[in-house]
Amino acid sequence: MARPEARLRRTILDQPVLDHGGSLANARQLFPGAPEPWIDLSTGINPHSYPFFDLPQAALTLLPERSRIAELCAVAAQAYGAPSGANIVAAPGTQILLPLAMRLADPGRAVILGPTYAEHARAAALAGHQVVETSRIEDLSAADLAVVVNPNNPDGRVLEPGLLLELAATLRGRDGLLVVDEAFMDVGPAGASLAGDADQDGLIVLKSFGKFFGLAGLRLGFALASWPIVQRLEGELGPWAVSGPALEYGLKALADQGWRSAMQKLLEQEAALLDALLARHGITVNGGTPLFRFVEHQDAALIFHRLGAEGILVRRFERLPNCLRFGLPAGEVERGRLDKALTEWREKRDEAP
Amino acid sequence: MARPEARLRRTILDQPVLDHGGSLANARQLFPGAPEPWIDLSTGINPHSYPFFDLPQAALTLLPERSRIAELCAVAAQAYGAPSGANIVAAPGTQILLPLAMRLADPGRAVILGPTYAEHARAAALAGHQVVETSRIEDLSAADLAVVVNPNNPDGRVLEPGLLLELAATLRGRDGLLVVDEAFMDVGPAGASLAGDADQDGLIVLKSFGKFFGLAGLRLGFALASWPIVQRLEGELGPWAVSGPALEYGLKALADQGWRSAMQKLLEQEAALLDALLARHGITVNGGTPLFRFVEHQDAALIFHRLGAEGILVRRFERLPNCLRFGLPAGEVERGRLDKALTEWREKRDEAP
Numbered sequence: 001m002a003r004p005e006a007r008l009r010r011t012i013l014d015q016p017v018l019d020h021g022g023s024l025a026n027a028r029q030l031f032p033g034a035p036e037p038w039i040d041l042s043t044g045i046n047p048h049s050y051p052f053f054d055l056p057q058a059a060l061t062l063l064p065e066r067s068r069i070a071e072l073c074a075v076a077a078q079a080y081g082a083p084s085g086a087n088i089v090a091a092p093g094t095q096i097l098l099p100l101a102m103r104l105a106d107p108g109r110a111v112i113l114g115p116t117y118a119e120h121a122r123a124a125a126l127a128g129h130q131v132v133e134t135s136r137i138e139d140l141s142a143a144d145l146a147v148v149v150n151p152n153n154p155d156g157r158v159l160e161p162g163l164l165l166e167l168a169a170t171l172r173g174r175d176g177l178l179v180v181d182e183a184f185m186d187v188g189p190a191g192a193s194l195a196g197d198a199d200q201d202g203l204i205v206l207k208s209f210g211k212f213f214g215l216a217g218l219r220l221g222f223a224l225a226s227w228p229i230v231q232r233l234e235g236e237l238g239p240w241a242v243s244g245p246a247l248e249y250g251l252k253a254l255a256d257q258g259w260r261s262a263m264q265k266l267l268e269q270e271a272a273l274l275d276a277l278l279a280r281h282g283i284t285v286n287g288g289t290p291l292f293r294f295v296e297h298q299d300a301a302l303i304f305h306r307l308g309a310e311g312i313l314v315r316r317f318e319r320l321p322n323c324l325r326f327g328l329p330a331g332e333v334e335r336g337r338l339d340k341a342l343t344e345w346r347e348k349r350d351e352a353p
Numbered sequence: 354m355a356r357p358e359a360r361l362r363r364t365i366l367d368q369p370v371l372d373h374g375g376s377l378a379n380a381r382q383l384f385p386g387a388p389e390p391w392i393d394l395s396t397g398i399n400p401h402s403y404p405f406f407d408l409p410q411a412a413l414t415l416l417p418e419r420s421r422i423a424e425l426c427a428v429a430a431q432a433y434g435a436p437s438g439a440n441i442v443a444a445p446g447t448q449i450l451l452p453l454a455m456r457l458a459d460p461g462r463a464v465i466l467g468p469t470y471a472e473h474a475r476a477a478a479l480a481g482h483q484v485v486e487t488s489r490i491e492d493l494s495a496a497d498l499a500v501v502v503n504p505n506n507p508d509g510r511v512l513e514p515g516l517l518l519e520l521a522a523t524l525r526g527r528d529g530l531l532v533v534d535e536a537f538m539d540v541g542p543a544g545a546s547l548a549g550d551a552d553q554d555g556l557i558v559l560k561s562f563g564k565f566f567g568l569a570g571l572r573l574g575f576a577l578a579s580w581p582i583v584q585r586l587e588g589e590l591g592p593w594a595v596s597g598p599a600l601e602y603g604l605k606a607l608a609d610q611g612w613r614s615a616m617q618k619l620l621e622q623e624a625a626l627l628d629a630l631l632a633r634h635g636i637t638v639n640g641g642t643p644l645f646r647f648v649e650h651q652d653a654a655l656i657f658h659r660l661g662a663e664g665i666l667v668r669r670f671e672r673l674p675n676c677l678r679f680g681l682p683a684g685e686v687e688r689g690r691l692d693k694a695l696t697e698w699r700e701k702r703d704e705a706p
């Protein structure tokens with residue numbers, strides 16, 4: 001009989017496509033009579049995107065210049081607080097970096113702090129590791145590859161940077177690797193990022209551009225690491241990994257400290273409005289970040305379906321049937337529709353015999 | 354002492370960045386006094402890009418829908434003549450596919466038909482192969498991984514599809530893999546593509562979107578292969594590998610049979626005009642495709658420098674010092690500047706004592 005770990009690995013590999021939020025095509029199939037337009041609260045993508053601007057034609061026609069990619073990495077280092085642009089590799093989204101990063105550890109035992117974003121387990125298995133998920137951070141120190149999402153998705157749990165640096169040192173002592181996915185750190189607590197320590201050996205910090213800047217379609221992400229790791233990842237990605245449009249938006253948006261500060265405040269305010277709205281319907285927020293709220297409720301499945309019937313898609317989790325994740329409504333109109341749909345859910349529930 | 358093959362591998366890995374065309378930043382450093390604007394003839398990218406159109410905002414803000422990526426693959430299958438969209442994986446450029454494709458063969462002996470595009474050797478070495486370059490197609494049948502660029506870059510040599518299918522069958526019999534890079538097949542001879550055979554085991558055909566459509570900054574490329582290979586490559590790339598802008602342009606441009614036919618004719622006419630221009634200056638074209646012309650000339654280095662001083666960048670090759678590659682001038686004005694610069698080169702040469 002196969003060991004549990006081997007079985008897990010096979011299960012993951014047999015399922016090349018995982019269920020993620022953000023598919024309104026799937027939602028329309030599931031709820032064919034729902035009113036349009038759909039409100040997509042199934043992702044953690046900022047509904048207030050960075051202001052659009054006209055792209056120079058050369059962004060579409062020409063290969064991006066190496067010197068401008070270096071400039072992008074320097075701007076990203078400044079924005080994220082990394083030691084320097086030489087500690088950064090730019091990629092067409094963080095997703096594509098996952099198997100590349102996880103192959104930097106020799107095949108061994110990958111331990112993932114979960115429950116969390118499912119692609120990490122899939123990527124670690126692809127990279128040849130035996131994958132185990134744990135809910136105890138102590139279990140990570142015995143890993144060859146440890147993976148932490150910080151703040152965590154979906155529950156928003158934040159780990160102390162001191163704890164993570166200690167873990168990185170332990171792993172480094174055994175040629176292990178710690179991957180810290182900071183996809184939502186733009187809206188995380190001050191001082192919690194490991195970006196400033198990314199030049200340490202055996203540590204990779206991942207940053208997502210599209211979520212906070214609301215530009216997920218552009219595909220832009222970064223790995224922050226020591227120079228030897230950066231060089232190996234750049235070698236795998238090859239020249240011209242980042243598109244012209246992603247380059248132009250990245251250069252402008254990451255350097256816009258004013259927009260970033262104002263947006264952090266706005267998202268915090270809107271998250272508080274969403275929490276208050278949910279609380280009025282007896283739904284308590286247990287965690288999250290300003291870009292998404294995590295709730296646990298015995299009627300989670302009913303709420304998911306009731307909202308779906310009203311054209312509002314939230315994120316459910318196969319393995320956490322009592323939990324839902326709500327992205328931020330884009331403003332008053334969307335909050336109004338959510339409020340109305342939740343009112344109807346409660347009325348239907350209270351009418352039931 | 355290291356064997357030659359091991360030494361080659363180390364040399365390739367020590368050099369993460371290879372010299373490519375398309376860098377005007379480098380050109381400006383090399384020729385600081387050259388007149389602007391530069392004419393970049395150092396790439397094989399079509400100077401007449403597909404017509405620009407306004408992107409829907411969702412192309413930037415939202416993650417591309419899986420169903421639309423499937424649509425893109427179906428349109429690409431139609432355009433390239435592949436058996437079906439299920440035989441196609443879309444990627445942010447073919448470059449990023451190279452190490453992924455080459456890892457599908459167990460580490461062994463990679464034989465590359467050269468001289469050719471240098472990234473293949475680099476990617477094969479990254480994938481753990483011992484890399485050998487050969488100029489004899491017979492040498493490929495003994496490989497674990499064989500790589501052919503067809504039509505070849507830089508010399509435009511075209512291989513018979515029957516010969517390549519025979520090679521694929523030989524390699525398949527030994528669990529080997531044949532990679533055929535058809536980056537320039539959009540302007541290649543009719544009937545030379547292996548796209549229609551891409552569902553055969555042990556064969557991967559690579560297609561570049563940006564070169565023929567003149568949209569290299571978008572980053573879009575395809576691998577055509579059997580379903581098991583497509584599934585493995587999709588697993589490595591993960592969801593959302595292709596950006597929204599690349600998706601929108603790909604869907605529209607690949608389906609535009611009228612533009613494609615007209616452009617093929619236009620490029621052939623312009624290549625003939627370039628050949629005639631070069632011939633007037635005693636430079637004979639030895640090969641190429643309608644997107645670039647390959648010349649051999651004893652004064653290649655002098656021509657490169659003379660043109661550079663006049664703000665015209667052509668492609669030179671470290672390993673082929675007597676050869677140059679000319680991309681297509683964008684029209685009459687650019688051809689005029691090239692003509693003038695070559696006239697000056699000849700006058701200076703003839704004045705010399």
